[in-house]
């Protein structure tokens with residue numbers, strides 16, 4: 001059998017394989033480049049970037065849970081100007097699409113970030129993290145289809161880059177938000193962000209996280225993430241999805257593709273095994289060969305009852 005096709009399309013982007021990094025779990029690239037060959041990834045999704053530098057939340061901000069972690073990092077980053085001046089030049093040396101994850105508290109913040117990153121050159125896609133409180137409305141963009149649509153519509157006006165809206169599972173109906181984002185101009189969707197949880201130390205009778213609540217990720221969330229991908233794919237079958245949530249192995253990745261994801265992100269797994277992303281890419285290719293599948297796209301949404 002000839003080598004199977006592993007390339008997939010997400011908006012205007014062609015990824016050499018469906019494996020990308022989960023925002024916030026792979027730094028900005030340089031932290032991992034000595035361990036992982038970035039040129040073997042489908043894309044590098046960097047940590048959330050905001051208008052101004054953010055110090056993040058007080059510590060402790062990571063707690064281990066059965067089959068997962070709770071994190072309350074608080075979107076620590078050194079700001080968009082620093083990203084463009086100091087991190088992007090490093091990433092431009094690689095032959096891999098760079099997707100920057102954006103965060104803000106007002107629509108204007110995201111528009112500013114999208115304009116700057118589009119003008120900078122060397123950025124291929126923008127992932128819009130809508131799991132952020134909108135200061136004008138007092139709730140996350142992600143919980144309201146009207147706020148989500150307004151945000152994506154305004155960002156769409158200022159950039160031709162591939163736009164990916166990152167959905168939150170902390171909503172009543174994820175399909176409603178997915179549809180609002182796509183109708184407003186999002187080329188693709190990524191899902192899921194973390195689920196809100198907490199943990200308590202009974203000896204000290206205190207919350208384990210300084211922030212009290214944090215986002216749950218890792219294998220514990222996989223069945224929920226898989227269900228979300230399947231629901232959104234069923235409602236919007238032509239929209240490319242980047243699935244994530246507890247993917248630890250090529251087997252997990254194949255499950256997400258079968259549920260309807262076109263690509264998948266490796267997040268928490270990287271903390272357990274730093275080469276998880278490229279290991280999953282190699283494992284996926286081996287699965288295609290072993291099963292006589294000549295194009296990875298044949299798996300997308302191919303699950304049956």
Ligand SMILES: Cc1cc2nc3c(=O)[nH]c(=O)nc-3n(C[C@H](O)[C@H](O)[C@H](O)COP(=O)(O)O)c2cc1C
Nearest residue numbers: 022023024048071129192193217218245246267268
């Ligand atoms: C320590 C940590 C930091 C994260 N930081 C971000 C972030 O900055 N922006 C974002 O959109 N998602 C962030 N995430 C969420 C992940 O990108 C991903 O959506 C989630 O963890 C589910 O995938 P996983 O179970 O494979 O980790 C973070 C997750 C973890 C564990």
